[in-house]
Amino acid sequence: xxxxxxxxxxxxxxxxxxxxxxxxxxxxxxxxxxxxxxxxxxxxxxxxxxxxxxxxxxxxxxxxxxxxxxxxxxxxxxxxxxxxxxxxxxxxxxxxxxxxxxxxxxxxxxxxxxxxxxxxxxxxxxxxxxxxxxxxxxxxxxxxxxxxxxxxxxxxxxxxxxxxxxxxx
Amino acid sequence: xxxxxxxxxxxxxxxxxxxxxxxxxxxxxxxxxxxxxxxxxxxxxxxxxxxxxxxxxxxxxxxxxxxxxxxxxxxxxxxxxxxxxxxxxxxxxxxxxxxxxxxxxxxxxxxxxxxxxxxxxxxxxxxxxxxxxxxx
Numbered sequence: 001x002x003x004x005x006x007x008x009x010x011x012x013x014x015x016x017x018x019x020x021x022x023x024x025x026x027x028x029x030x031x032x033x034x035x036x037x038x039x040x041x042x043x044x045x046x047x048x049x050x051x052x053x054x055x056x057x058x059x060x061x062x063x064x065x066x067x068x069x070x071x072x073x074x075x076x077x078x079x080x081x082x083x084x085x086x087x088x089x090x091x092x093x094x095x096x097x098x099x100x101x102x103x104x105x106x107x108x109x110x111x112x113x114x115x116x117x118x119x120x121x122x123x124x125x126x127x128x129x130x131x132x133x134x135x136x137x138x139x140x141x142x143x144x145x146x147x148x149x150x151x152x153x154x155x156x157x158x159x160x161x162x163x164x165x166x167x168x169x
Numbered sequence: 170x171x172x173x174x175x176x177x178x179x180x181x182x183x184x185x186x187x188x189x190x191x192x193x194x195x196x197x198x199x200x201x202x203x204x205x206x207x208x209x210x211x212x213x214x215x216x217x218x219x220x221x222x223x224x225x226x227x228x229x230x231x232x233x234x235x236x237x238x239x240x241x242x243x244x245x246x247x248x249x250x251x252x253x254x255x256x257x258x259x260x261x262x263x264x265x266x267x268x269x270x271x272x273x274x275x276x277x278x279x280x281x282x283x284x285x286x287x288x289x290x291x292x293x294x295x296x297x298x299x300x301x302x303x304x305x
Contacts, residue, residue: 048251073229074250075282143252150252 030101032158037089039082045156047076049149051119052158053093054103059115061090072117102160120145132167141168191260191267191302198298201291209292217300220293225285233284235297243304259304267298 032054044050053061065087068076078086095103109124110116119125129145137145148155151167195212202209222241224234238255239247244262247255257263267273281289289297 046253047249048253069282075279077279147252 031161032098032100032103034157035089035093037086040086040089043078043082043086047074049147050156051148052156053090054095054098054100054158055106055119056094056116056122057096057107057110058091058094059096060110060117061087061094063115064117065090118146136167139168189268189270191298194267194270194273195295195298197270198291198295202295205291212292212295212299214296214300214303217296217298220297221300227284228286235280235284237284243301259301261304267302273298 095107106124142150221235243259260266
């Protein structure tokens with residue numbers, strides 16, 4: 001093969017690899033899709049940030065919504081109609097029903113017999129955050145690992161893109 | 170005519186529900202308090218103030234009070250345990266407070282159990298509101 005041909009092949013493969021990488025990042029949407037439900041938004045964000053339904057599988061949401069009287073140590077009970085409406089919304093948009101890459105990976109990282117209530121306890125989360133020290137999570141500006149929005153400013157919209165991360169001091 | 174009356178009734182009842190004042194809520198709690206205790210002798214802002222700051226030991230080992238999250242000055246913004254801002258609880262700083270009976274009942278229902286590990290009685294709810302609307 002002539003030198004210039006080798007060069008062309010090299011350039012060609014670099015371009016296609018980067019295109020593949022970029023599309024791999026975007027395929028099916030790397031970020032969680034926009035979802036909305038008025039009751040979910042108002043009821044599930046009065047005490048904490050709004051968590052996207054695509055962050056946990058349906059069985060987790062179902063367990064959570066049937067134990068709202070003991071919601072991470074607090075009483076978060078809802079009237080039955082509101083609870084059922086929110087549950088339907090969560091189920092419809094849960095990680096195991098989603099088509100985006102992130103939700104699928106979260107889902108795959110949870111054993112079928114488990115129904116974790118904490119996103120931070122999924123294997124997906126721990127592997128993604130293994131370079132963040134526990135002390136960083138404890139900073140006053142962050143609070144805890146559950147406060148996604150402290151570092152991922154668009155977390156409530158389901159956007160956890162690497163390029164958007166800013167860890168506050 | 171009947172239809173108009175029904176429509177008017179609906180409009181009146183919805184606007185009425187939306188436009189409740191803290192005084193309306195106090196009246197409702199007063200009626201309940203009289204039912205709960207025949208010796209009921211009115212609400213007290215002073216008692217409400219003590220109630221607001223009274224710390225008790227929760228069975229989970231933490232000291233808790235209303236002011237744990239609302240801060241000891243009800244005109245200030247508070248913070249939930251999950252780091253979310255709570256708008257001030259005193260109407261002087263946040264006129265939305267105590268204008269929606271269902272919302273007020275929802276939060277008494279939750280927070281009384283969180284702090285006291287039991288439901289609040291109408292006397293306590295009335296004292297609490299009386300204190301907060303008196304804060305200037």
